[in-house]
Amino acid sequence: MFLAMRAAVEETLAATLDRLGYPTDDLGIEQPPDDIDAVLASSAAFRLAGEAGAPPPKVAAEIADAFDAADCQYIDRVDTQGPYLNFWPSEQYFEHVLETGQDDDYGALPDRETSVVVEHTSANPTGPVHVGRARNPIIGDAVANLLDYAGYDVERHYYVNDAGRQIATFTWAYETFDESELPEPERESPEYEMVRYYRKANTYLEDEADEAEIEAAEAEIQSIMQGLEAGDEAAYERVSEVVDTVLDGMYATLKRLPATFDEFVKETRFMRDGSTDDVIERLKETEYAVYDEDAWQLDLPDIDKNLVFVRGDGTSLYTTRDLAHHEWKFDNFDEAVTVLGEDHELQARQLKSALEILGNDTDRLQTVHYSWVTLPEGGMSTREGTGVDLDDLLDEAIARAREEVEDRLDDRIRDDDLTEDDIDRIAHQVGIGAVRYDIVSKQPTKGITFEWERALDFEAQSAPYVQYVHARASGILAEATDGEGINADQAVTELDSRALDTPSERELLRQIARFPAVIETAADDLHPHAVATYTREFAEAFNAFYRECPVLDAPADKQGARLALVVAARQTIGNALDVLGIEAPDSM
The missing domain is CATH 3.30.1360.70 (Arginyl tRNA synthetase N-terminal domain)
Known part of the structure; x- marks a missing residue:
């Protein structure tokens, strides 16, 4: 509207x-x-x-x-x-807002008949997802949801680095060390069990092995990389055993957020089908190709650092394979969006410039860069095993949310209305929501230090503050349905907006009306944090209405209209939270 x-x-x-x-x-x-x-x-x-x-x-x-x-x-x-x-x-406008705001798909824009692939997370499959990288799946999932609401045909992809030196080292370690040489896993989950081999490899090569042992290890690691480059099926199967096992565990963690994917696209795909070799040959034929320091490089315009696309030993690099990957995207989708950490900004610029040299329309490619998430405790590193894993953060979030919920319950509510299962559900919804909201609500390029007190604050800009709106609206509707003299089903038909004449009622109507435009603008800018800002403003408007305008005890000439307003408000905030990937509790 x-x-x-x-x-x-x-x-x-x-x-x-x-x-x-x-x-x-x-x-x-x-x-x-x-x-x-x-x-x-x-x-x-x-x-x-x-x-x-x-x-x-x-x-x-x-x-x-x-x-x-x-x-x-x-x-x-x-x-x-x-x-x-x-x-x-006009009053006609507000009546339409009341009516359309109750639709299940309110806020969703018409089909644009445009396909877009959103690539996000794509963390190297070398171990558990850690907190520092948690911003990627949260922002990426929200961007994909946002574009879906904005009328795009969206696919969510995870690009799997299964051909680099790290993975070759991981594979060598898995085949070399006995489990008895490793510490106990931090969790009973595939990626936690497998990462022990990767960490052992780094410790061994850096601190334990002598020169001959290092030389032998390097030869085997190089052999794996060369085998992948040559399309050797045995090398691919060796690497896949490690990569797929780790990915299964990582994906289980990501689904807790939740962040889901339509496809895991492996970079070896573009080595095995010949497209990486095709890219290399085409790049060599351009005026920007130079052979220097035993490697083929691109002297890119307006970029100080050359892009190496073939090593002296003939093996390709990650970006080389990613060029083939992006040309595949252009062949299969109208537009492409990639979510990348700030440490990949140079690589993204090099990739885009190389794609243009290869004759691609890079206006179809957009990149969302994000800065890191840190904890007050300090830095993190998966490689050394000193990081804070995302699983730990989510477990802590749920536990703290449960404590907060229990502190807010009195014995009557606990006994009469909420079971232990209800409390567990609410703790999960609030805890996971708190993590997601605290991360997605900030501009991606600004660094975040995640703080529990802020994330779980029921009275400030946080997931619980916004989720409470949905719970309160749901409570009103549940009581209205069970009560006398007012029926929640009336909300669909009693749309006399003239009865909503107080400032707080009008402001809530205006906030409901804004939602489709917020979706449109946020999608155009790839700014899911704009939706989070909207939910805070919406919560403020709803809470003012909640304080000032009784619904169940409203005068008879206002009951239907106010109930319709609550239905529309509940639907709007529920859909806004859905864009952010946050559950909307019916009770809290």
Whole structure:
């Protein structure tokens, strides 16, 4: 509804400017400031002041006088505040908000008939997912959800590095060391059991092996890499045994977030099908290819560091194979989005430049970079086994959330309404939600130090604060259904928005109406944190309504309309949380 109203305002404003003889290329449509209750504003008068030879406030008044609200669906009137035009919604608009806001798919935009592949996480399969990298699957999953709501046909991919030196070293270690030489695993899970071999390899090669043992190990590691490069099936099977086992465990952790994938795409795929070799040959033929320091490199324009794409021993590199991978994406999808850590910014620039040299349209490729998540305890490193694993963080989140929930329960609620299973469910929803929300609510490029007190604060910008809105709305509806004199089913039909005439009711209506536009803008910018910001603002509006406007004890002429408003609010916040990948509890 908000999108339809905005389109109507844009069309009518453009026609108005045209009648007045003004250009219509920039309408300046924007959100009004918080102290203005209008739903849209225009700053066009700033742009037109020079052409009109008059100050912006006078130009704005001229446009407002010429704007015929009767020609603009869902707009009741237009007025000015200084140089701004403010557009006020009609009652018909609010009635449509009440009606459409109750739809299960409210906020979802029309099908764009555009396919997009979102690649995220793609952590090397060398051990458990650790907290520092947790931002990738959380942001990536939210971006994919957001694009899905925005009308794209989305696939979620995990690109598996199964051909690099780390994996060859891992495979050698798995085949070399006996389990008796390893410490006990930190958890009974495949990746925790397997990572012991990788850590043992690093310790052995750096601190324990003599020169001859290192030379023998390096020869076998190189043999594995060469075998993969040559398409040797035996080498591939050796590596796959290690990689697939670790991936199974990592995926189980990621599903706890939850972050799921449509496909795990292995980089060896592009070695075995010949596409990496094809990329290498095409790159060698370009004017940017140079052979220097025993390696083939690209001297990329506007990038200081050359891109090495073939080593002196003839083996390809990760980025070389990723070039083939991205050309495969372009062949199979209309657009591609990749979520990468800030340490991959140079690699992403090199990749994009090389893709352009190969003749690809890189406007179809967008990258979301993120900074690290740290804990107050300090840094993390999977390689050395000193990191904080994501499993540990999630376990702690659930345990702390359970404590918080139990502290808020009195004996009557515990005995009459919530079972132990209910408490476990709520603790899981709140705990996992707290981790996700705290991470996704920040701009990706800003570093995060994860703090429990902030993440689990029921009164601040946090998952529990927002989840409480859904729980409160669900509680009202449950009680309404069981009570007398009011029926939750009436909410679908009793849509008289004129009964919702208090400031808090109107503000909640406006927040519900904004949701589709928030989805559109956030998707265009690939900013899921904008949806998180919206949920906080929505929660503030709902809580004001909750304090000031009783529903079950409302006057008879307001009960139906307020109940309809609660239904629409519950649906809206539930869908907004769904975009963020956070569960919406029915009770808390």
